[in-house]
Amino acid sequence: MVTLEDVARQAGVSLATASRVLNGSTRQVGATLRARVEQAADELGYRANVAAQTLARGASNVIGIVVHDLTDPYFAALADGAMRAAATEGLLVMVGTTHRDPEQEIAYVATLNAQRVRAVLLVGSRVADPDVTRRLREELARYQSGGGRAACVGQDLLGVDTVAPANKEGAAELARALAGLGHTRFAVLAGPPHLVTAADRCAGFAGALEEMGLPAPQVIHGPFDRDGGHAAAREVKDATCVFAVNDVMAVGALAAYRERGVRVPEDVSVAGFDDIVTLRDHVPALTTVRLPLKDMGARALELALGEEDAVVVEQVAGEVVLRESVRRPV
Amino acid sequence: MVTLEDVARQAGVSLATASRVLNGSTRQVGATLRARVEQAADELGYRANVAAQTLARGASNVIGIVVHDLTDPYFAALADGAMRAAATEGLLVMVGTTHRDPEQEIAYVATLNAQRVRAVLLVGSRVADPDVTRRLREELARYQSGGGRAACVGQDLLGVDTVAPANKEGAAELARALAGLGHTRFAVLAGPPHLVTAADRCAGFAGALEEMGLPAPQVIHGPFDRDGGHAAAREVKDATCVFAVNDVMAVGALAAYRERGVRVPEDVSVAGFDDIVTLRDHVPALTTVRLPLKDMGARALELALGEEDAVVVEQVAGEVVLRESVRRPV
């Protein structure tokens, strides 16, 4: 491997000069030497050793993003937004996937801390487990006490900058829209009870129904993914409208209905949450609550990198999008 | 930030001993001192500085993956496969997205080289541009000459270990299957001409038709994404069967037909390529060629990490999956 020293020797200058020429410094270097160094570096194919730079400078140019599952388009969109923002700042990205294991999430924060990354982004719903939350907070605090920056997309549970989708409000608005169509008997495919995002959406939906004086929905728990929606849909008793707490579950539910010959929206209405782009061509088109996922990812990075001392929590509103998967009940 | 030295001092041992206890070494440390060091590290909340370790050890534990677009489920699946494999090896992953800019790809290889990552994975179709290919090869060679390992998913153009989907053969087999249904007039939504993956699939398909003595398909070029498929579908003249060179384009085409009131498969058959999982609930279900994307990603990492000196190219066969988006022509 070619080192700076090799370059300096070849150019006949000192290490200091070579460093100043090649790896950005406030100090100027004369044109002659500068040219000599650049030529030498080019001839030798020099590539700076970032580990050494990080060590010497005490700061790296990489950020870490922790998501649950990259193949879930929800996380992919969020991660993509954050990565684009990172790229414009000249930052590299390390991505970790937890596959929904909170322990993994904690472990990743420790690892990213060891990497001395500039910032870490925790993307995805928190779980309602005080012990896990406490340990994650501890690990984050340790990271931050060493100068690390952190932000989170999801719930404001960690004491760090947060981009928080308005899950409750979005779900409530959706409930009002669906009730407005004339539905009165609802079911909620609610996902796992301990997932805060799922719980919030379910609660927001049910709360709005209650406010409107409508009967409480049938709540069916299950996994937060396509198969979870598929399975849960089969347990729906006699609702005219089914709300799945995210789009992929809704798609699973639609598949389940299709298999059973139940027509959507003629026989039952189905709505989701998130407005996943990949699903926009689904038939029937999914009624949902749109979240600006890419922007949220980018915003989270901004917050993490921001100089603010105060912890800022940014609510992001969702927008109800009515599409053909719902209609007024017959 | 707590350093090893702090820990060593607190435990009353030397730096060497603390290092041996905390950061894996072949050498043993006595139980007493070991316990003292561990306690000190725990009390102080020590986290090793990976940059320093990387520098001292001369080897890092991160790998780099370069993909075109994480929000494309094709790349997400590939990346996920590679990341899972990396996790089992205890490796961290840096992900870079090029958004289909070949220059970005080259730049990423340089950057990952600077990071001295253990291996880099180039995921995605090569472009048929000799200049770009040459420069990418140069950058890769430079990286490898410094001990770096590399592998690629796509075409064998870079002189590195490669996992190569059998695009031509898969498309040919698909063509034979569709012809077997009785179709004779085909169109190919062929993607960009310079994208090798797209070109191979198109060529494989057309080649098989020719072998069977069928008329050449109408070939329509355009972007490699959903909107590209959507736009291209509108230019199809009078085919009974349309082959989109990937699934997301096929979905775009299906959407275009739906908008125009053309029924699939009654009026026209549509097939794609890749068998993207996220689309499995699409209506009508998409006929396609299944590629084991996750396995391919994992395999690419294995190849990169493998000790073999010889460059190995592994063909991965696709499997034709007939679903309801095609049927015999009327």
Add this chain to the structure above:
DNA sequence: GCAGACTTGGAAACCGCTTTCCGGGGAGGT
């Protein structure tokens, strides 16, 4: 033509950790 302010190049300390090389002490063999 000279004092003083600016530039510019280089020597060397340092970033935090790994690992080689030594040395001291205990165990085992005779």
Add this chain to the structure above:
DNA sequence: ACCTCCCCGGAAAGCGGTTTCCAAGTCTGC
């Protein structure tokens, strides 16, 4: 008892850069 041999702890030399501190010019203004 004596001598190896082995085990384990510590000192110190890097790993490849960055940056501070000096010293030697180079320019200015008078």
